[in-house]
Amino acid sequence: MYDILSLDDDDARLDLVRMAEGRVNIRDQQELVRRIIADCRAGQGGTVFTLNLDHLVKLRDHLHFRAAYQRATYVSADGAPVVVMAKDLGEPVERVTGADLVAPLCHAAAAAGVPVFLFGTGDFIRDKAAEHLLAESPNLIIAGSESPPLGFDPTGTAAREAAERISASGAQICFLALGAPKQELFANMAVCRSPNVMFVCVGAALDFIAGANRRAPSLWQRAGFEWAWRVLQEPRRLTARYTRSLLYYFRYRLRGGDDRMLRVERRRKQDAPSPIRHL
Incomplete structure (x- = not known):
């Protein structure tokens, strides 16, 4: 494939x-x-x-x-x-x-x-x-x-080790x-x-693969409503998160997607240094 x-x-x-x-x-x-x-x-x-x-x-x-x-x-x-x-x-x-x-x-x-x-x-x-x-x-x-470990600091000593x-x-x-x-x-x-x-x-992803959490049916995924499925599965943990996300999206749409000028050049010359790898 x-x-x-x-x-x-x-x-x-x-x-x-x-x-x-x-x-x-x-x-x-x-x-x-x-x-x-x-x-x-x-x-x-x-x-x-x-x-x-x-x-x-x-x-x-x-x-x-x-x-x-x-x-x-x-x-x-x-x-x-x-x-x-x-x-x-x-x-x-x-x-x-x-x-x-x-x-x-x-x-x-x-x-x-x-x-x-x-x-x-x-x-x-x-x-x-x-x-x-x-x-x-x-x-x-x-x-x-x-x-x-519990309380894992992603940039601390345990993380470095x-x-x-x-x-x-x-x-x-x-x-x-x-x-x-x-x-x-x-x-x-x-x-x-x-x-x-x-x-x-x-x-x-590993929770889904292991069967610990059930992922949204494919129909929900194709319709763009996997977020709603996840909220139904874990309402106490996820309701506030997805509420903030939806508010962000609605504001973005109401502004007419005002980030349109942030497009960048799609390709670069072969010998040019990567702006992604060399930050």
Whole structure:
């Protein structure tokens, strides 16, 4: 399904689109999987974020979260509203969520001999997710797996030590299931200590894979109402978050998407330094 053996060197892009403090530089899932595997085979690490409305809300006020996003290697559009916002700005991108990314990326990693690491959520959930991933991709190499301690500071001493363990494991892809903004802050710090590891932020993906949480039916996902399903599943935890997100989106639409002038050049010359990797 994925051509993991080749990647045109001159096909590297600047951001496809910027919206407020957010940015997207990945058009679809196939492109993202292809680029991650190509980078891993070249010994190049980085960070992978999936932009949604909750992130856009947090990006307004969280300086370190903003800095992590600006340094991210790859950013996809996670959620129907972000896809609509990108389309309004002239860029038709597809929705690529962390939950949708794990299985195909593990399949590609298994085919390429790229070891992975699972970091975050609970031990039981992580172990069950590993079982499912190995059942789907028997050749997958899981180099390590661990949960952070309670009160985990994503940039503190324990985080730095965890980053070093991930690097020492030989993993080239690390799935981070910590939730935002903790996973993005950890990834931004960890890649400096583990420059050969691609840190992929996947939120609740391992919980879905393990069956600990039920994901929205595909019809709800296609209709753009996965957020509503999640609120129904966890109303006390998620109602306030999605209320803030919806208010943000409605204000954005009422303003007529006034970030239209934030588009940037789509492509750069082959020999130009990457503005993403060299921040």
